[in-house]
Amino acid sequence: MDYELLLQSISKHVSLNSNEAAILEASLKEKKLKKKYFLFKEGDNPRHIAFVNSGCLRSYSIDENGAEHILQFAPAGWWIADMKSVLYHQPATLNVDAIEDSEIILIRQSDLDDLYKAIPVLERYFRILSERSLATFQQRLIDSLSLTASERYRNFCERYPSLIQTLPQKYVASYIGITPEFLSKMLSQPMKKS
Numbered sequence: 001m002d003y004e005l006l007l008q009s010i011s012k013h014v015s016l017n018s019n020e021a022a023i024l025e026a027s028l029k030e031k032k033l034k035k036k037y038f039l040f041k042e043g044d045n046p047r048h049i050a051f052v053n054s055g056c057l058r059s060y061s062i063d064e065n066g067a068e069h070i071l072q073f074a075p076a077g078w079w080i081a082d083m084k085s086v087l088y089h090q091p092a093t094l095n096v097d098a099i100e101d102s103e104i105i106l107i108r109q110s111d112l113d114d115l116y117k118a119i120p121v122l123e124r125y126f127r128i129l130s131e132r133s134l135a136t137f138q139q140r141l142i143d144s145l146s147l148t149a150s151e152r153y154r155n156f157c158e159r160y161p162s163l164i165q166t167l168p169q170k171y172v173a174s175y176i177g178i179t180p181e182f183l184s185k186m187l188s189q190p191m192k193k194s
Contacts, residue, residue: 014122016119020119029107030104031104032103034101035099039096044091045089046086047086047089049081049107051078052077052078053102053103053105055098056073057073058096059072060094061094067174070174073099073175080096087109099171100166152178169184
């Protein structure tokens, strides 16, 4: 598997020399997931964070009524994990599966801790990603509390422009917190301009 996309992602924030890149690559594990296959399920004990090299994954929970609630899509170039499970060594509360055939790169949390010591700039890279992720999740929470379904849909289209045409509507509906039927009805009506 080619690590070029991962190295490009890192280089947007920090610089690695060739020796550091080699140390990083030695800690990586490659995995291919077929469409609809799971990286892990609720109750599993994942110990990795995953970088999507190609394809697309999603993380979601399932409520007591069997409804899926999608928290994140991870197209190529994005990271995905159940961070609570990874950090606290607890069973996963999320499911992560492949929306399409995907290639992912895994890093064990324990290896990541060692990498921070060997390559200190990696800690800076992941801090930047964590800060941006926290800001994004805070905004998403505010949006879910204060915006209409139509406004949340527009935000989704802006955030995931490459996915809007390829994802099933039921996934989009789950992500923005509405039923697929409501989304279909909403999309059949002319959108009001903001």
